Amino acid sequence: MASRQSHELAHPSRAALTFTAVSAALSDPTRLAIVVRLGRLAPGDELPCATFALSVTKSTQSAHFRTLREAGVIRQRDEGTRRMNSLRRDDLDDRFPGLLNLAIAQGDAPRSGRRR
Amino acid sequence: MASRQSHELAHPSRAALTFTAVSAALSDPTRLAIVVRLGRLAPGDELPCATFALSVTKSTQSAHFRTLREAGVIRQRDEGTRRMNSLRRDDLDDRFPGLLNLAIAQGDAPRSGRRR
DNA sequence: CGTGATGTTCGATAAGTAGCGAACATCTGT
DNA sequence: ACAGATGTTCGCTACTTATCGAACATCACG
Numbered sequence: 691m692a693s694r695q696s697h698e699l700a701h702p703s704r705a706a707l708t709f710t711a712v713s714a715a716l717s718d719p720t721r722l723a724i725v726v727r728l729g730r731l732a733p734g735d736e737l738p739c740a741t742f743a744l745s746v747t748k749s750t751q752s753a754h755f756r757t758l759r760e761a762g763v764i765r766q767r768d769e770g771t772r773r774m775n776s777l778r779r780d781d782l783d784d785r786f787p788g789l790l791n792l793a794i795a796q797g798d799a800p801r802s803g804r805r806r
Numbered sequence: 807m808a809s810r811q812s813h814e815l816a817h818p819s820r821a822a823l824t825f826t827a828v829s830a831a832l833s834d835p836t837r838l839a840i841v842v843r844l845g846r847l848a849p850g851d852e853l854p855c856a857t858f859a860l861s862v863t864k865s866t867q868s869a870h871f872r873t874l875r876e877a878g879v880i881r882q883r884d885e886g887t888r889r890m891n892s893l894r895r896d897d898l899d900d901r902f903p904g905l906l907n908l909a910i911a912q913g914d915a916p917r918s919g920r921r922r
Numbered sequence: 923c924g925t926g927a928t929g930t931t932c933g934a935t936a937a938g939t940a941g942c943g944a945a946c947a948t949c950t951g952t
Numbered sequence: 953a954c955a956g957a958t959g960t961t962c963g964c965t966a967c968t969t970a971t972c973g974a975a976c977a978t979c980a981c982g
Contacts, residue, residue: 718940
């Protein structure tokens with residue numbers, strides 16, 4: 691159901707983004723996986739929540755998407771019954787240039803079997 | 807007292823650093839302040855814990871320094887009665903190029919009175 | 923040797939966070 | 953109108969985290 695069609699979703703403005711909030715959002719493996727997935731899409735592309743094959747239940751996923759949105763990492767938009775997610779590339783690159791690239795490139799996991 | 811002169815302090819190897827652990831370490835305002843302070847020193851320079859004018863008690867500071875060390879953000883070395891802290895610039899720049907610069911440049915706080 | 927300075931550790935508390943399942947809401951089809 | 957798909961919300965539990973004060977350890981110094 692996504693949500694009541696009115697009362698828009700809360701997104702912090704670009705100016706309101708903070709390093710600590712964004713860092714905290716990226717410090718969870720599940721959320722980082724979401725960001726990595728979105729980051730490998732063409733700029734501006736979006737995906738509904740259901741297309742992320744995450745290892746946690748729906749309610750937990752919902753919480754993670756909300757955390758990312760409230761930290762200003764992703765943008766969410768309701769389209770019919772689905773909630774579409776996209777990276778706030780422009781805003782993040784403006785406020786924290788390079789951070790997103792790092793997150794996407796590294797994903798998680800220590801450097802070891804970094805096989806080509 | 808810093809610590810028993812033997813049994814060295816635990817520092818993760820460069821290869822063992824993870825994005826989530828480092829992000830988590832940087833996501834606390836007190837810890838970020840420590841990193842910012844160290845980051846404004848000349849490369850390689852170190853400071854004892856006591857020289858950071860932090861708004862929390864000594865025991866809390868101790869915990870924060872340990873968190874940063876265990877995440878691989880800082881290096882700690884005992885010198886007499888003081889514990890010297892320095893940034894692991896080389897390792898961080900290798901694993902997460904640009905991340906440290908961002909943290910240091912931004913500190914925390916939303917963009918607003920970013921005068922000059 | 924005692925004292926002071928510098929830090930750590932321990933135990934406790936309070937607050938936050940991730941996780942789950944069940945129930946609910948909304949839209950799309952049929 | 954009903955059924956299915958997609959998500960959210962709520963209540964609960966378990967774990968982690970930030971914080972503090974008190975006690976302790978180590979070193980340096982008079």
